[in-house]
Amino acid sequence: MDAPHENSIQAHALVREFKKGPRAVDGIDLHVDPGEIYGFLGPNGAGKSTTVHMLTTLLPPTAGTATVAGYDVVKEGPRVRKVIGAALQEAALDPFLTGREHLRLQTTMHGITGEDRRLRSEELLTRVGLTEAADRKVKGYSGGMKRRLDLALALVHRPQVLFLDEPTTGLDVQSRTALWVEVGRLAKEEGVTVFLTTQYLEEADVLADRVGIIDHGRIVAEGTPEKLKAEIACSTVEAVPASPGQRGVLATVLERFGAQTTGYGPGSVAVQLSSSNGNLADIVRALDAEGVILSQLQIHEPTLDDVFLAKTGRHLEGAGDEEEQESEQIAQPASV
Amino acid sequence: MTATALTQTAALGGRAVIRTARQPANVIFPLVFPMLLFAVNAGGLKAATQLPGFPTDSFVAFALAVPFVQGALLATINANVEFARDIQTGFLNRLALTPVRGIVLLLGQLGGLMTIAVVQAVFYLAVGLAFGVRLESGFGGAAMLLLLEVVIALGFAALGSWAALRTGSTEAVQGLFPVFFVFLFLSSINMPRNLIEADWFRWIATINPVSYLIEAVRSLVIEGWNWEALGLGFAAAGGLSIVGFVLATHALWRRLERT
Numbered sequence: 001m002d003a004p005h006e007n008s009i010q011a012h013a014l015v016r017e018f019k020k021g022p023r024a025v026d027g028i029d030l031h032v033d034p035g036e037i038y039g040f041l042g043p044n045g046a047g048k049s050t051t052v053h054m055l056t057t058l059l060p061p062t063a064g065t066a067t068v069a070g071y072d073v074v075k076e077g078p079r080v081r082k083v084i085g086a087a088l089q090e091a092a093l094d095p096f097l098t099g100r101e102h103l104r105l106q107t108t109m110h111g112i113t114g115e116d117r118r119l120r121s122e123e124l125l126t127r128v129g130l131t132e133a134a135d136r137k138v139k140g141y142s143g144g145m146k147r148r149l150d151l152a153l154a155l156v157h158r159p160q161v162l163f164l165d166e167p168t169t170g171l172d173v174q175s176r177t178a179l180w181v182e183v184g185r186l187a188k189e190e191g192v193t194v195f196l197t198t199q200y201l202e203e204a205d206v207l208a209d210r211v212g213i214i215d216h217g218r219i220v221a222e223g224t225p226e227k228l229k230a231e232i233a234c235s236t237v238e239a240v241p242a243s244p245g246q247r248g249v250l251a252t253v254l255e256r257f258g259a260q261t262t263g264y265g266p267g268s269v270a271v272q273l274s275s276s277n278g279n280l281a282d283i284v285r286a287l288d289a290e291g292v293i294l295s296q297l298q299i300h301e302p303t304l305d306d307v308f309l310a311k312t313g314r315h316l317e318g319a320g321d322e323e324e325q326e327s328e329q330i331a332q333p334a335s336v
Numbered sequence: 337m338t339a340t341a342l343t344q345t346a347a348l349g350g351r352a353v354i355r356t357a358r359q360p361a362n363v364i365f366p367l368v369f370p371m372l373l374f375a376v377n378a379g380g381l382k383a384a385t386q387l388p389g390f391p392t393d394s395f396v397a398f399a400l401a402v403p404f405v406q407g408a409l410l411a412t413i414n415a416n417v418e419f420a421r422d423i424q425t426g427f428l429n430r431l432a433l434t435p436v437r438g439i440v441l442l443l444g445q446l447g448g449l450m451t452i453a454v455v456q457a458v459f460y461l462a463v464g465l466a467f468g469v470r471l472e473s474g475f476g477g478a479a480m481l482l483l484l485e486v487v488i489a490l491g492f493a494a495l496g497s498w499a500a501l502r503t504g505s506t507e508a509v510q511g512l513f514p515v516f517f518v519f520l521f522l523s524s525i526n527m528p529r530n531l532i533e534a535d536w537f538r539w540i541a542t543i544n545p546v547s548y549l550i551e552a553v554r555s556l557v558i559e560g561w562n563w564e565a566l567g568l569g570f571a572a573a574g575g576l577s578i579v580g581f582v583l584a585t586h587a588l589w590r591r592l593e594r595t
Binding site: 056057058059060073074075077078080081082084086088089090092093094096097101104105106108109110111113137153 | 340343344347348351354355358359422425426427429430431432433434435436593594595
């Protein structure tokens with residue numbers, strides 16, 4: 001009988017290098033606690049999926065070590081596969097099988113048979129809201145339904161650790177929210193450790209207990225979303241004067257509280273507050289004293305994108321796309 | 337093999353059958369196309385039976401062997417295109433993420449294809465009987481024919497699976513189709529080897545393993561129990577199966593880099 005292991009994920013100096021390619025993962029360290037939801041955030045091509053493939057035993061690391069639920073991903077691959085569930089980037093489903101047939105096949109692959117198989121399939125179909133569609137072929141499912149079935153398939157054997165590789169990409173808000181609720185429930189009620197890759201800031205912010213930000217194969221920041229935001233960025237105050245003529249005075253006053261920043265609405269002045277430089281009430285009092293009349297005043301809380309920007313000098317959204325375009329241009333032969 | 341592995345193999349084989357059955361093009365084409373070719377050959381080459389030394393006076397009976405080989409070929413190409421699609425879509429990775437042994441993934445696929453080939457063979461046999469062909473080897477010969485069809489299908493299926501696993505490309509597997517067809521038409525498909533006049537053609541047909549597959553099936557239909565033809569047929573089919581299986585297993589090992 002296997003010794004009990006806690007559901008943690010550990011990685012040390014994990015590297016994956018592809019032939020004739022860059023280091024997709026370049027020496028990352030990870031520690032994910034049991035029952036924790038760990039958000040792995042990064043742009044396209046940052047190394048998220050490669051990391052998941054290594055941790056789920058699909059891809060051997062070039063260097064470094066990793067354990068999942070106490071099992072070494074290189075030396076104990078079959079044991080790792082028994083205790084993990086995974087929904088990879090594309091919902092890899094057979095369009096000609098029904099949802100119920102997928103569950104039957106998946107349970108059989110996990111050695112679950114007979115009445116257990118039937119009961120588990122029914123339970124999961126109910127949980128992901130696919131009972132009515134269970135006997136329909138998957139080719140008629142919506143993107144959200146496919147993702148939910150994908151999640152159900154990952155859960156058939158009651159995994160201790162769940163890997164979700166961009167589970168909500170392409171889903172509408174309703175389907176995304178439903179999936180978040182289910183993932184949250186799995187971690188909180190069933191103690192499942194969740195390793196979630198995403199390129200959506202909101203997803204990591206809402207769902208993850210801790211976030212690791214990966215770029216070019218390296219982890220550039222790690223911590224709770226709140227801690228990361230507090231460390232890196234402060235709130236931004238944006239104000240629009242009632243009269244355009246007061247824009248100069250407004251800027252002068254606001255600059256007492258922080259450095260001016262760009263990227264906000266036309267006609268507005270925005271400053272990123274330095275933490276010790278007063279609060280909103282102080283700003284309002286200062287503006288009042290100078291006779292500045294505002295038509296609009298907003299405070300923007302820092303986001304994980306601010307964290308990404310601070311660490312990499314780029315915004316997260318679109319960062320991967322830009323790089324992909326650049327590499328495509330490099331890869332194209334010069335025209336004559 | 338453990339009971340669990342057997343159950344898993346059966347489940348994967350069942351999935352391959354269901355997937356084929358739910359795509360009408362993959363069902364109808366391998367049934368109808370060999371029968372059309374059979375009808376054309378049986379009608380157009382009927383005069384060949386007048387040649388001295390031709391082994392039967394019924395070209396319909398002579399030509400019936402071809403659909404068995406051609407049908408196995410078509411079915412396995414179609415199913416292996418789907419197998420390559422499994423690789424492209426990540427379905428194979430889904431299966432690889434379970435505790436299932438790698439070899440079971442291959443055996444399940446091959447098992448499904450062999451099942452499909454047997455169903456097709458029963459259809460071809462029924463059509464042949466309906467056209468008045470009398471199976472000289474009798475009821476036992478029909479059973480032997482189905483067994484031979486299983487081994488023939490295994491050979492083609494294993495080679496097709498190798499192509500699917502090696503390339504992961506549906507186009508590459510489809511590309512095998514004309515290659516296999518060249519082998520089919522450079523065999524004793526339409527004429528006994530001893531009656532082929534062109535030396536080069538007779539030589540190619542003699543070294544072409546497909547000739548022995550066809551002649552083994554043909555012997556059961558028109559001769560009865562010709563153990564030499566059967567032995568050569570099983571040896572050719574078995575040889576293809578072993579080579580294909582070894583190549584496919586190696587390709588599977590390379591494809592599934594899992595630890």
